[in-house]
Amino acid sequence: MDTLEEIAKQLGVSLSTVSRALAGKKGVSAAKRQRIVQLSQQLGIEPNQSASSLRSGTAQGVTVFASIRATEVVHRRNHLLITEAKQAFGSVRMVIVNEEENINRLLRQTFAQGTRALFFGGFTPELDESTLHWAKENQLILCGVDSDIPGFDTIRINRSIGTYQAARLFLLSGRKNIRYICASTLDAPDSRLQGIIQAYQSLNNELDSRCLVSLLGASYSIGYRLGKELLSQGAVDAVFGYNDQVTIGIYKALCDQGIRIPADIALIGFDNLDVGEYLSVPLTSVAQPMQESVDAAIQLIQWRIENPHLPCKTITLPTRLIARDSAPIGDHSLREEIFSVPGEFQ
Amino acid sequence: MDTLEEIAKQLGVSLSTVSRALAGKKGVSAAKRQRIVQLSQQLGIEPNQSASSLRSGTAQGVTVFASIRATEVVHRRNHLLITEAKQAFGSVRMVIVNEEENINRLLRQTFAQGTRALFFGGFTPELDESTLHWAKENQLILCGVDSDIPGFDTIRINRSIGTYQAARLFLLSGRKNIRYICASTLDAPDSRLQGIIQAYQSLNNELDSRCLVSLLGASYSIGYRLGKELLSQGAVDAVFGYNDQVTIGIYKALCDQGIRIPADIALIGFDNLDVGEYLSVPLTSVAQPMQESVDAAIQLIQWRIENPHLPCKTITLPTRLIARDSAPIGDHSLREEIFSVPGEFQ
DNA sequence: CTGCCGAACGCAATCGATTGCGCTATATTT
DNA sequence: AAATATAGCGCAATCGATTGCGTTCGGCAG
Numbered sequence: 198m199d200t201l202e203e204i205a206k207q208l209g210v211s212l213s214t215v216s217r218a219l220a221g222k223k224g225v226s227a228a229k230r231q232r233i234v235q236l237s238q239q240l241g242i243e244p245n246q247s248a249s250s251l252r253s254g255t256a257q258g259v260t261v262f263a264s265i266r267a268t269e270v271v272h273r274r275n276h277l278l279i280t281e282a283k284q285a286f287g288s289v290r291m292v293i294v295n296e297e298e299n300i301n302r303l304l305r306q307t308f309a310q311g312t313r314a315l316f317f318g319g320f321t322p323e324l325d326e327s328t329l330h331w332a333k334e335n336q337l338i339l340c341g342v343d344s345d346i347p348g349f350d351t352i353r354i355n356r357s358i359g360t361y362q363a364a365r366l367f368l369l370s371g372r373k374n375i376r377y378i379c380a381s382t383l384d385a386p387d388s389r390l391q392g393i394i395q396a397y398q399s400l401n402n403e404l405d406s407r408c409l410v411s412l413l414g415a416s417y418s419i420g421y422r423l424g425k426e427l428l429s430q431g432a433v434d435a436v437f438g439y440n441d442q443v444t445i446g447i448y449k450a451l452c453d454q455g456i457r458i459p460a461d462i463a464l465i466g467f468d469n470l471d472v473g474e475y476l477s478v479p480l481t482s483v484a485q486p487m488q489e490s491v492d493a494a495i496q497l498i499q500w501r502i503e504n505p506h507l508p509c510k511t512i513t514l515p516t517r518l519i520a521r522d523s524a525p526i527g528d529h530s531l532r533e534e535i536f537s538v539p540g541e542f543q
Numbered sequence: 544m545d546t547l548e549e550i551a552k553q554l555g556v557s558l559s560t561v562s563r564a565l566a567g568k569k570g571v572s573a574a575k576r577q578r579i580v581q582l583s584q585q586l587g588i589e590p591n592q593s594a595s596s597l598r599s600g601t602a603q604g605v606t607v608f609a610s611i612r613a614t615e616v617v618h619r620r621n622h623l624l625i626t627e628a629k630q631a632f633g634s635v636r637m638v639i640v641n642e643e644e645n646i647n648r649l650l651r652q653t654f655a656q657g658t659r660a661l662f663f664g665g666f667t668p669e670l671d672e673s674t675l676h677w678a679k680e681n682q683l684i685l686c687g688v689d690s691d692i693p694g695f696d697t698i699r700i701n702r703s704i705g706t707y708q709a710a711r712l713f714l715l716s717g718r719k720n721i722r723y724i725c726a727s728t729l730d731a732p733d734s735r736l737q738g739i740i741q742a743y744q745s746l747n748n749e750l751d752s753r754c755l756v757s758l759l760g761a762s763y764s765i766g767y768r769l770g771k772e773l774l775s776q777g778a779v780d781a782v783f784g785y786n787d788q789v790t791i792g793i794y795k796a797l798c799d800q801g802i803r804i805p806a807d808i809a810l811i812g813f814d815n816l817d818v819g820e821y822l823s824v825p826l827t828s829v830a831q832p833m834q835e836s837v838d839a840a841i842q843l844i845q846w847r848i849e850n851p852h853l854p855c856k857t858i859t860l861p862t863r864l865i866a867r868d869s870a871p872i873g874d875h876s877l878r879e880e881i882f883s884v885p886g887e888f889q
Numbered sequence: 890c891t892g893c894c895g896a897a898c899g900c901a902a903t904c905g906a907t908t909g910c911g912c913t914a915t916a917t918t919t
Numbered sequence: 920a921a922a923t924a925t926a927g928c929g930c931a932a933t934c935g936a937t938t939g940c941g942t943t944c945g946g947c948a949g
Binding site: 200201212213215216217220222244245246247248249250251252253254 | 937
C-alpha cells in the first residue's frame with residue numbers, strides 16, 4: 198500500500214507539500230498541485246485515513262446505530278438516513294446494535310474510532326448517566342431519530358396524530374365494535390394509544406379496555422393469529438392493527454374466513470408500507486414522515502456542527518392517515534372532521 | 544478524549560503494558576492486567592483505533608458495499624450480512640454506493656481507511672483492470688455476494704433452477720398462453736431467462752419471443768401497469784412476474800378486473816417476500832438462499848483470511864420454487880416432475 | 890539599488906498505540 | 920548454591936499524515 202511519500206519522491210517535493218495539495222489547502226502553487234493530484238490518481242494513492250485522523254484529530258464521517266431488531270419501516274428509514282448522511286457528510290458507518298452488547302461501551306468505541314456525529318436510528322439506547330455526562334463534556338454530537346437521548350438533539354415522531362385520525366374515522370363512520378391491537382395499556386398508554394384515547398374523548402365516547410388487544414410481536418404471522426382470534430369474538434366491525442405487517446396478517450385471516458373488507462370489518466394499519474396499496478383491498482394506514490424525519494435529522498446535525506454550544510433541540514413531525522378502501526370515509530362530508538387535528542397536537 | 548497514557552500514569556506502569564493488557568496479549572501478569580482492564584472500564588477509555596491501525600497495519604473490521612439502487616431482498620440480505628459479519632469480525636462498516644461515484648477510487652479509499660475484507664452485496668461493481676490487479680498484488684480480500692468480481696471469491700446464486708421449476712410448473716399444469724416478465728432477451732438471456740429456456744427445451748417445447756414482456760423497472764406500480772397491459776393481450780393464462788414486487792402489482796391489476804387467480808391466470812413471482820404468503824391468494828414464488836448465501840460468504844472469507852494464497856473460490860447456491868395457491872401444482876403426481884432438477888444445473 | 894512582504898515550500902515535531910529488544914526479577918534445574 | 924530459563928515489563932522506534940514555524944525567493948514600492 199503506497200503512501201504519500203511515494204508521490205513526494207517521484208516529484209521531488211516534500212511530503213508536506215503533497216499532503217497540502219491533496220487536502221486542498223493553500224500554500225501550494227497551482228502547477229505543483231496539479232501534478233501532485235494527477236500523479237496520485239495515476240498511482241491510485243489515497244491518504245491513509247488512520248494517520249490522517251490520528252494526527253488531525255478530526256473524524257471524517259458520521260455513524261448510524263441501528264437495532265438488530267428493527268422493523269421494516271425502521272430499516273427503510275435507516276437506509277434513507279445513511280444515503281442522505283453520505284451525501285451530507287461524505288462517509289457513513291452503520292453499526293448494528295444487538296441488545297446484549299453494552300451500548301455505553303460501543304458509543305465510546307465509536308468515538309474513539311473517530312466520528313463526527315452519531316445517529317440513533319429508531320431505537321432508544323439505554324445510556325448510563327455517566328456516558329451521557331461524558332458525551333456532553335466532550336461535546337459529542339448525538340441525534341436520536343425517532344428515539345430519545347436525554348439532553349441531546351432529537352427528531353420525534355408524533356404517532357398520536359395518525360391514530361387520533363384513525364380512531365375518529367372508525368367512530369365517525371359508525372363502527373360500533375372496534376378493536377385496537379396495542380403494545381400498551383390504558384394505564385400507561387404509548388403514543389399510538391394516546392391518540393386513540395384523545396379521539397374518543399373528542400367525541401365524548403369512552404374507550405373500553407375490552408377494545409384493546411395486546412400485541413405479541415409485530416409480524417405477519419402474529420397478525421394472522423390475531424385475526425383468527427378476533428373472529429371468535431363475535432361482532433367486531435373494525436380493527437386497528439398496530440402496524441401494517443400485523444394488519445396484513447389480520448387481513449389474510451379475515452379473507453380466509455370470507456369476511457368482506459370493509460363491509461363487514463374495516464381495517465387500518467400503521468406505517469403505510471408500499472405493499473398496502475396493492476392488496477386486493479388497498480389498506481388504509483397511518484403514514485410516518487419518512488423522508489421528512491431523515492431530512493430534519495441531517496439538517497439538525499449540520500446546524501449543530503456549526504453551533505456546538507446552543508441548547509439541544511427537539512423537532513416533532515406529524516404522522517397522518519392515508520385513507521384507502523379497507524377503511525373508507527363513508528360520507529364525504531366527514532373528511533374535514535376526520536383529518537382536522539386540534540391545536541394541542543401540533 | 545483520554546488515552547491509554549492516562550491509565551499508565553494512574554497505575555504507574557508503562558504505556559506498553561497498558562496496551563498489551565487491553566489487547567489481550569501476553570507479557571502482563573494477571574494481577575496487573577486485571578487492574579488495568581478495570582481502570583480502563585472505570586474511566587471509559589478505549590484505545591484510539593486510528594493510532595492502533597496506523598501502527599499495527601491491521602484493520603479491525605470488514606466493509607460491506609451496497610448499491611443505492613438495491614431492491615428489497617438485496618437490502619434484507621445485506622442487512623443479514625452486516626449482522627453476521629459483525630458477529631464474525633467484530634466491526635462492520637456499510638458503504639452505500641451510488642452509481643456516479645468512482646468505485647475504483649472508493650475501493651482504494653476503503654482499504655486506505657483500514658479494512659480486513661470487503662463484501663459486495665448484490666451489485667457488480669465496474670472495477671478497472673488496474674484496480675483488480677492492484678487488489679491482487681496487495682492481497683486484499685474481496686468477496687462478491689451475488690455479484691461477480693473477476694479473480695476473487697464469489698457467492699453465486701443460481702436463479703435458473705427456480706425459474707426452470709416455475710416454467711415447468713406452468714407447462715406441466717397445462718397453461719397455454721404464458722407471459723414472462725424479463726429483463727433480457729432470448730439472444731442474450733439472463734439467468735432467470737436461461738432457466739425458462741431450459742424448461743421449454745426439457746419438455747420439447749419452444750419458447751416464443753412473444754411470450755417475453757420486457758421489464759421497465761422493478762416496483763409495485765410498474766407491475767400494476769404491466770398487469771393492465773397484459774389484460775389487453777387476450778387469453779393470457781399464466782404470468783411470471785420477474786420479482787415479487789412486480790408480481791404483486793400485476794396481481795392487483797388482475798384483481799381489479801375481476802380476474803380469478805389461479806383459475807383464469809396463474810402467477811409466479813421471484814424472491815419469496817414474506818408478504819406473498821399473506822395476499823388473499825398466497826403467492827407462488829422462487830425463494831433465494833438468503834441465510835445460506837450470507838453464511839457461505841462469511842465462512843468463505845474466514846477461510847480466506849486463514850489461506851491468503853490459495854486460488855479464488857466460487858460457491859454456487861440454488862434457488863427453489865415455493866408453491867402456493869397463485870400457481871398451484873394441479874395434479875399431485877406432477878410434484879416430482881416439477882421439482883426435480885437435472886444434474887447439469889447443480 | 891535596497892528593503893520589505895507574502896507566497897511557496899521544506900523541516901521536524903506530533904497524534905496514540907504497537908512491538909522488537911533488552912533488562913530484571915523470579916522460578917527451575919542440577 | 921550456582922547456573923539457566925522464563926515471564927514481566929519498560930524503552931524507544933515506528934506507522935503515515937498533519938501543521939506550526941522558519942527559510943527562500945520573486946515581485947514590487949520607495
